[in-house]
Amino acid sequence: MLKTISTFLKVVECGSLSKAAEVLGVSPSAVSRQISHLEDKVEGKLLKRTARSLALTEIGQEYYKQASKIIKDIENLNSTVKSHSTEIKGTLSISVFESFGLAYISPLLPKFLKQHPNLSIELDLNNDVVDLYRKRFDVGIRLGVPKDSSLVVRPLVRNNLVLCASPAYLREHGVIQHPNQLTMHNCLSLSRNGKAVKWNFCKGAEEIGVEVRGNLLSAGGQVLIEAARQDLGYILLPEWVLYQDLREGRLVRCLDDWEANIGRTHVYVFYLKDSFTQKTIQAFIDFLRQELPSQFVI
Known part of the structure; x- marks a missing residue:
C-alpha cells in the first residue's frame, strides 16, 4: 500500500x-x-x-x-x-602500553569522544601482557602479536627503529657514516638488566651487531629521549616515539641507509572475535588510522 x-x-x-x-x-x-x-x-x-x-x-x-x-x-x-x-554509544575499555598510550591515545581521545558524545571510555595504561577475557577489556594495543587465537589482531603502526642525536651533539662529535663508529660515541640505551647492549643493523646482505656503551641506561624510552635532546648522545628508538622530535628538529636522523634489525615487530590492536562492541571498536580503529601520522600507520 x-x-x-x-x-x-x-x-x-x-x-x-x-x-x-x-x-x-x-x-x-x-x-x-x-x-x-x-x-x-x-x-x-x-x-x-x-x-x-x-x-x-x-x-x-x-x-x-x-x-x-x-x-x-x-x-x-x-x-x-x-x-x-x-550510533556509537556505551562504554569502550582500552588497554594500551604506556609509551604509546601517553604519546598518541591520550591526546586523541578527546576528539574521538566529541565525535561520539554518547560514548564513554575507560583507559588502562599498562605494559603487562593483557588478557581481554579476564580483565574485561574491549581493545588491547601492544607491541607484537598476541598468542591467543581467539583474538582478532590487526597491525596498526610500524615499529621501525631510528638512530638519531641532537644537532648540537652531531656538530660537536660528528655524524657517523657506519654503525661500527657508534663504539666511539655515547649511546643512550634501553636496558632492563644493566647488561651490555647490542644494536643490530643491516644494509642489503650486510648485517652487523654493535655493542654500544653509554652513561645512561633506562627501561623506558622517554628518559633517553630527554637526554638526547640535551645533547648527551645517540639513541635508537621507534620512529613513532621520536616523531615530534624529528619533525621539529630537536633530533636528527642518522644512518638512514642502514636499517635497524628488530624482526619487523609492529604495534598491534586486538579485540575478541565475539565482542558485542565490534561496531564501536571498528570506529575507534578507523579513527586511529585516520589521526595517527600517516608515515608509520599500516
Whole structure:
C-alpha cells in the first residue's frame, strides 16, 4: 500500500503518468494500474486525467495532503531508527602500553569522544601482557602479536627503529657514516638488566651487531629521549616515539641507509572475535588510522 501511495505522490509531483513512470523506472501502464487500484481503495477519483493534462480532484487534494505527511513521517522514522542503529554509544575499555598510550591515545581521545558524545571510555595504561577475557577489556594495543587465537589482531603502526642525536651533539662529535663508529660515541640505551647492549643493523646482505656503551641506561624510552635532546648522545628508538622530535628538529636522523634489525615487530590492536562492541571498536580503529601520522600507520 505504501508503494502505491508513493507512486501517487510521484505522479502529482511530476504532473504526468509518463514522467512519473520514467522517474520510478516502470512503464506508464504500471503507474496507471497503481493509481486505479488506489482509487478503488478510497472509493473515489483522485485525479482528473485527460490526454494533455492531469489535475487533482477535491478528494485527491486532501488525500495528497495527508498522504504526503504520512510518507514524510515514515521517512523521518526510518532516519531516526537508522541513526540509533549506527550510533556509537556505551562504554569502550582500552588497554594500551604506556609509551604509546601517553604519546598518541591520550591526546586523541578527546576528539574521538566529541565525535561520539554518547560514548564513554575507560583507559588502562599498562605494559603487562593483557588478557581481554579476564580483565574485561574491549581493545588491547601492544607491541607484537598476541598468542591467543581467539583474538582478532590487526597491525596498526610500524615499529621501525631510528638512530638519531641532537644537532648540537652531531656538530660537536660528528655524524657517523657506519654503525661500527657508534663504539666511539655515547649511546643512550634501553636496558632492563644493566647488561651490555647490542644494536643490530643491516644494509642489503650486510648485517652487523654493535655493542654500544653509554652513561645512561633506562627501561623506558622517554628518559633517553630527554637526554638526547640535551645533547648527551645517540639513541635508537621507534620512529613513532621520536616523531615530534624529528619533525621539529630537536633530533636528527642518522644512518638512514642502514636499517635497524628488530624482526619487523609492529604495534598491534586486538579485540575478541565475539565482542558485542565490534561496531564501536571498528570506529575507534578507523579513527586511529585516520589521526595517527600517516608515515608509520599500516
